[in-house]
């Protein structure tokens with residue numbers, strides 16, 4: 001396993017972060033037993049960075065991870081998220097809600113601190129100063145090591161970070177946003193901001209929720225359990241230019257003698273980011289780990305980049 005320093009922090013994390021969104025019980029996900037196997041196997045492979053959220057399978061993902069990491073906690077960098085959708089009427093940015101979510105996450109994960117506590121999303125009508133103060137109190141009380149932000153657009157990241165720094169003398173350690181070969185909107189603002197300020201960039205859906213796995217083909221109906229139960233997938237991908245990019249990824253994978261999802265993941269790794277992988281089967285981990293050895297030269301990267309067309313903004317999954 002390769003490791004890297006996480007942005008400006010002293011944390012040393014594996015180049016792959018294991019995502020916990022698929023640990024639960026719905027049809028496209030891994031059931032609790034399989035999830036436990038995936039987590040143990042990832043730890044055996046040296047993955048030390050595990051990410052989840054309080055809303056994944058309504059807390060089930062946190063509980064599954066909490067059980068599976070018993071005995072391994074000190075060697076792991078654990079992140080979870082709060083501030084997602086609470087119900088149809090309430091978003092979770094108030095102090096009372098965030099305090100309660102932190103309490104439940106610590107209990108579910110069977111730990112007394114979270115290495116990185118993410119705000120799952122943000123809205124412009126939220127009082128950023130109050131939310132920042134609550135997050136800062138998590139650091140000063142020892143409940144969180146660092147703060148991460150997720151689903152932030154460039155201007156929101158800039159505004160929120162400035163308030164963090166000016167008001168509380170803290171700064172975000174990591175941004176977890178949507179990025180892969182067919183969705184690169186963050187290259188305009190958020191990524192340059194992260195690079196300038198030493199914030200790690202950790203993209204979710206590096207294989208485009210499976211769109212870049214090789215199972216979807218141009219001209220076919222492309223209905224899978226995941227497209228049916230994760231409707232945002234069809235909104236995000238499946239345009240003509242997305243299929244052009246998929247076909248470049250397939251060509252290069254064939255020439256290199258590697259699997260299509262490996263090549264898609266290698267593309268993100270070659271950009272220097274720390275992808276959050278979504279393994280739904282234990283055997284996917286072998287492919288993901290092998291992607292670390294797939295090096296792409298400039299021409300190959302350009303061949304994938306060339307067909308990119310800007311996408312309409314499709315917001316994240318944190319209650320939008």
Ligand SMILES: NC(=O)c1ccc[n+]([C@@H]2O[C@H](COP(=O)([O-])OP(=O)(O)OC[C@H]3O[C@@H](n4cnc5c(N)ncnc54)[C@H](OP(=O)(O)O)[C@@H]3O)[C@@H](O)[C@H]2O)c1
Pocket residue numbers: 018019020021022028051052120150151176177203204205206207208209210211213224226261262276277278279280283284285287288316317318
């Ligand atoms: N912050 C946020 O709002 C947010 C949003 C989304 C995700 N995330 C995080 O990012 C993680 C990953 O998201 P994701 O599931 O969308 O990631 P992804 O890695 O882009 O997609 C995972 C899907 O790709 C397919 N796949 C993965 N490896 C494969 C392999 N080796 N061979 C064939 N197919 C493979 C699987 O599809 P099948 O199951 O159909 O085979 C799997 O469900 C989540 O677990 C979560 O932690 C965060």
